[in-house]
Amino acid sequence: MADSSRMDNSVRVDTSGRPCPVPILEIAKAMRRLPVGTLVELVSTDRGLEADLPAWCEATGHELVRLERRETSYVGWVRKVG
Template sequence: MDTSGAACPVPILEIAKAIRRVPVGTVVELISTDRGLEADLPAWCEATGHTLLRLERRGASYVGWVRKAGEGPGHGP
């Protein structure tokens, strides 16, 4: 999903919505121009139990890949 141009908290809200719609184990790609994503995405993954596979900078964008964890307590937005 591409959230380029959107500021915090929109990228995290959008990945949270996307994660809820996909099966466990699915990898969701997030593209953002918000530099806060460097701190926000790892923190959100740690808080929710989803796995941050990679987060990299590509020019003015940040691209992160998150694998959806199993359902249960702590796996919400």
């Protein structure tokens, strides 16, 4: 059975165990090489992601689709906008 918590057709960037600013640097790097419309799933254990990811999306114009906490991890889905 597929993992229903993961959105279909997403690219996964796992930065678990890596502190700020690594999660934002890694999603920015991933976005540069992906086509418009791609959904990126970012996984992090850095609690700063709750503030950093929405702020980064606001600054870059990418769409924050969802951000949730799962036990000790944070998972955000961001769609690349042109």
